[in-house]
Amino acid sequence: MSKIRVYELAKELGISSKKLIALLKDEFDVVVKNHMSVIEDEDAELIKELLQDSSKDDNEKECENIVDEYEKIAEEEVVNLAKKNKKKKNTDNKSNKANKDNISLNSDEVSDIIEVDETITVSDLASKLHQPIADVIKNLMLSGVMAAINQEINFEIAEKVAQKYNVELVKKEEDLDDRLAEEAQEHEEDDDANKVKRPPIITVMGHVDHGKTSLLDAIRKSRVTSSEAGGITQHIGAYTVRLNDEKITFLDTPGHEAFTAMRARGAQITDIVILVVAADDGIMPQTVEAINHCKAANVPVIVAINKIDRPGANIDRVKQELTEYGLVAEDWGGDTICVPVSAKTHEGIDNLLEMVLLTAEMLELKANPSRKANGTVVEAQLDKGRGAVATLLVQNGTLHSGDSIIVGSTYGRIRAMFSDSHKKIKNAGPSIPVEILGLSEVPEAGDRFHVVKDEKTARQMAEARKQKVREDNLNSSHRVSLEDFYNQIREGTVKELTIIVKADVQGSVEAIKSSLEKLSTDDVKVRVIHGAVGAITETDVTLATASNAVIIGFNVRPDSKAVSAADKEGVDIKTYRVIYEAIEDIKSAMIGMLEPEYKEVIVGKAEVRETYKISSVGTIAGCYVLDGKINRNNDIRVIRDGIVILEGKLSSLKRFKDDVKEVNAGYECGLTIEKFNDIKIGDVIESYTMQEIVRKEL
Incomplete structure (x- = not known):
């Protein structure tokens, strides 16, 4: 049948x-x-x-x-609405009006089901319904909606109008990001044929006072020549120099913090890193951090040994110290380019730039200037006179003034575009930094931008991304943590546990790094990407965010900025007093046996402002409670310069002459610590409790 x-x-x-x-x-x-x-x-x-x-x-x-x-409807109103449009549209309307008596509602002449976007113009709706525009406008007016031919109406209104013509509208459920990916795919086919050489993008890193800014100034003064080559303005954040008719783009945001913050947002824009090391100072803590950040990002490093004009300069000592961190100079049989330079005398600057071009040539950096542009936001700000101003670095394609772009979850049409010398330009090719006007909101540094066909598409994509961000925030899953590490191994989402180690002394850092890396198995690798002495800082959390790492602290504590950043980004911070406890926790996490029973809750912090020594009592600390509250019965720890020097209990807590159970933030108090008198001004007393938590089943 x-x-x-x-x-x-x-x-x-x-x-x-x-x-x-x-x-x-x-x-x-x-x-x-x-x-x-x-x-x-x-x-x-x-x-x-x-x-x-x-x-x-x-x-x-x-x-x-x-x-x-x-x-019955006043035809003049319909005609007046139509007259506001182009002559071609008016001609169509007259033809439609002449044939109004032939309007047919026979469903054989229209599709039974039509797919439309979230919004649609009146003219497009009439075209899809195969109906006269004037008649569609009339039906909108009957529904209480006054709309011109080119005005957009939402899906609900369009659906009501379509029902009068026995047509069913269906909303397109197209993923706008997929549409963007499809557009990009269309250009990939001819990329190989159209790709040309592009300038390398350079970031300068190094320790404080090792000459990063001086080196950039020296490069700028010696190589930024004509206005076409580009000057430098402090607000644009990037500039281009020329050497032998070749261009090099420098990001004027040196430092590992900006570098890693952008990488944390998915922006891998740096091709080469110049690591500046002072010849008279050698490797310092921030130098080590910069090396680890570069390795985590897998970016080539050129070492600029600066200040060779100083009396105490020792180039060989710097090279020797670099070998301890896996950077072996070429003349010592390695593959790391080391260039002696002097930012003061400009000695070696040309050689350094030549090495940059040589490294870039080995990397074969290419881009297709004939496709739609995409790239990354270097920095952005809100200007009172000009609105949202963003500095973009074009990474592929050519950006034109008037292009419609989507930047992260914001969008706009480029009203004006300026070069790094603040001259108005009409287009910018690959690896060229530009400042643009015309965005609806201020984007974040590190946001990706893409050129799309029109502003309507950009707006739809931006709205879809905002909705997705809201949903992700509601259903956010934390980054890798020791508690759920075994589950993630079984699900196949992680094959490597990345760890950042901070400790009170260098010996502990090396011991923990060595012990943890020995725990690696065939299935799961434990990798320590950074180890250093000192308190856990916001920079460590940023690196952990970019690398999806767990932070382990030994005898050190995170500062307040690090704690809030870790909470915001979902980074797991673990602190220990005994090395073996850290090793056992990692081992247990790998085999799925970790059973944390308690969670540390910080109750309050107080700063020691004065000390008083009394022979019969000991040392009394006069404190000011910074936040939370200090409770007489809670456990406390004494922190000096970010390092834990004692964990214990309070023996007394007073307000003036009265014994009290607790003191809230904003008040002063006096306290003594059991069996400890070495309290100094500036110490931080941290009050905490251990809260029992219910362990989720694996």
């Missing part, structure tokens, strides 16, 4: 699928799920016979009613 689909039968009957589905249920007691469901031919014939006469009468009556209503 043959069957027919609901939408096909609805088309034959000249009614909507929704109306037919309701009719089947109410009149024939036949329940169908949707327009794609099938019914028996016998039932279909019965329905046709029943509805044939009444449907014909209704259609004729409905047509007469619409013509009558149309004549």
Whole structure:
């Protein structure tokens, strides 16, 4: 027995699928799920016979009613709306008006189901419905909506109008980011043929006072020549220099913090890093941090040994120290380029730039200037006179003034574009930094930008991304943590546990790094990407965010900025007093046996402002409570310069002469610590409790 689909039968009957589905249920007691469901031919014939006469009468009556209503509406209003459009549109309207008596509601002339976007213009809707524009405007007016031909209406309004023509509208459920990916894919086919050499993008890093800024100034003064080559303005954050008709782009945001913050947002824009090391000072803590950040990002490093004009300069000592961190100079048999330079005398500057170009040549940096542009936001700000101002670094394609772009979750049309010398330009190719105006909001540094076909598409994409961000925040899953590490191994989401180690002394750092890396197995690798002495800082959390790492602190504590950043980014921070506890926790996490029973809760912090020594009592600390509250019965720890020097209990807590149980933030107090008198001004007393938590099953 043959069957027919609901939408096909609805088309034959000249009614909507929704109306037919309701009719089947109410009149024939036949329940169908949707327009794609099938019914028996016998039932279909019965329905046709029943509805044939009444449907014909209704259609004729409905047509007469619409013509009558149309004549009652003041035609002048419709014509006036149409006259606001182009002459071509007006010609179409006159033709449509002349044929108004031939308006047909026969569903055979229109599609039963039409897909549309979230919004649609009146003219596009009329085109999809195969109806005169004036008639669609009339129906909008009957619905209480005054809309011109080129005005956009939302899906709900369009759906009501379509129902009057027995047409069912369906909202497109297209992923706008997928559309962007498809557009990019269209250009990938001709990328190999159209790719040309592009300038390298350089970031300068190093320790404080080792000459990063001086080196950049020296490069700028010696190589930034004509206005075409580019000057430097402090607000744009990037500039271009020339050497032998070759361009090099420098990011004027040196330092590992900016470098890693951008990488944490998915922006891998640096091709080469110049690591500045002072010849008279050698490797310092920030130098080590910069090396580790570069290794984590897998970016080539060129070492600029600066200050060779100083009396105490020792180039060989710097090279020797570099070998301890896996950077072996070329003349010592390694693959790291080391260039002696002097920012003061400009000695070696040309050689350094030549080495940059040589490294860039080995990397074969290419881009396709003929495609739509994409790249990264270097920095952005809100200017009172100009609105949202963003510095973009074009990484592929060519950016033109007037292009519509989407930047992260914001969008806009480029109203004006300026070079690094603040001259107005019309286009910018790969690796060229530009400052643009015209964005709807201020984007974040590190946000990616793409050129799209029009501003409407950009706006839709931005709204979709904002919605996705809101959903991700509601359903956010934390980054890798020791508690759920074993689950992630089993699910295949992680194959490597990345760790950052901070300790009170260098010996502990090396011991923990060595012990943890020995825990690696064939299935899971433990990798320590950074180890240093000192308190856990916001920079460590930023690196952990970019590398999806766990931070382990030994005898050190995170500062307040690090704690808030870790909470915001979902970074796991673990602190220990015994090395073996850290090793056992990592080992247990790898085999799925970790069972944390307590969680440390910081109750309050107080700073020691004065000390008093009394022979019969000991040392009394006069403190000011910074935040939270200090409780007499809570455990405390004494922190000096970010390092824990004692964990213990309070023996007394007073306000003036009275013993008290607790002291809140903003008040002063006096306290003594059990069996400890070596309290100094500037120490921080941290009060905490251990809260029992319920362990989730693995």
